[in-house]
Amino acid sequence: MSDTPERLEVWCAGEEWCPITTTATLIGKKWHPVIVHRLLESGPSGFNELKTNVDGISSKVLSDSLDDLQEKGIVERTVVNEQPFRVRYSLTSRGTSLEPVILSMAEWGEQHLKAPEDPDSGVR
Amino acid sequence: MSDTPERLEVWCAGEEWCPITTTATLIGKKWHPVIVHRLLESGPSGFNELKTNVDGISSKVLSDSLDDLQEKGIVERTVVNEQPFRVRYSLTSRGTSLEPVILSMAEWGEQHLKAPEDPDSGVR
């Protein structure tokens, strides 16, 4: 319910409304899809947990990306008051709804870049 | 057959192989998904035809994007020798295989940004 922090603006290139460009604006960044994928897989995660799971990302870029994903209502940040305190990043329902998109991206990547020995795989 | 101009390098963020980042590198640019979508919809298209269908893109950016997509084996450029000459951009088989990804992006965009009156649509 308290999902989308603000209303989503309709991002689009030209004047006409374009669902693809909209989606691309949301997840068409280098790290966004991977981050969402990890959150789908592992569920709510801490910052450093995420940093470990997203191989190769720096603290700053992870931080920037999470900020962006929060602005867009994909990711939610929760502070757990314990000693020491913890932070949980999780997907909003909008974020969870991206699962089919992320999975199709994963599937495509697997089918077309795996199996280096397969002449038809795209990577030989 | 003569589809993939060169072998695909395995783009990935860290050291481990990651299908999502790979896919994101291919189509995770502002205009790439739309261009591929238009080629899926309209079939082989000329430059200005594409420029018209991709609302808001400039010549330079379309040109750059098409170059990039060709490098990655997604798009193919064919010169038709007529008077005057024409150029056809079309999808390679690898490009065509992206259809599920593009369609899931389109579907997500439609479901989550359309229907401003629907409280559950993401845009209220």
Add this chain to the structure above:
DNA sequence: CGGCATCCACATGGATACTG
């Protein structure tokens, strides 16, 4: 643990003009 501050390099995109 969970970041932010800085600084910097390069990529991406846009406007305008011009060409074969």
Add this chain to the structure above:
DNA sequence: CAGTATCCATGTGGATGCCG
């Protein structure tokens, strides 16, 4: 028709260091 040539503004990502 199908681009290319500039120039410029902004975006995106990376390295390093510091902080509560």
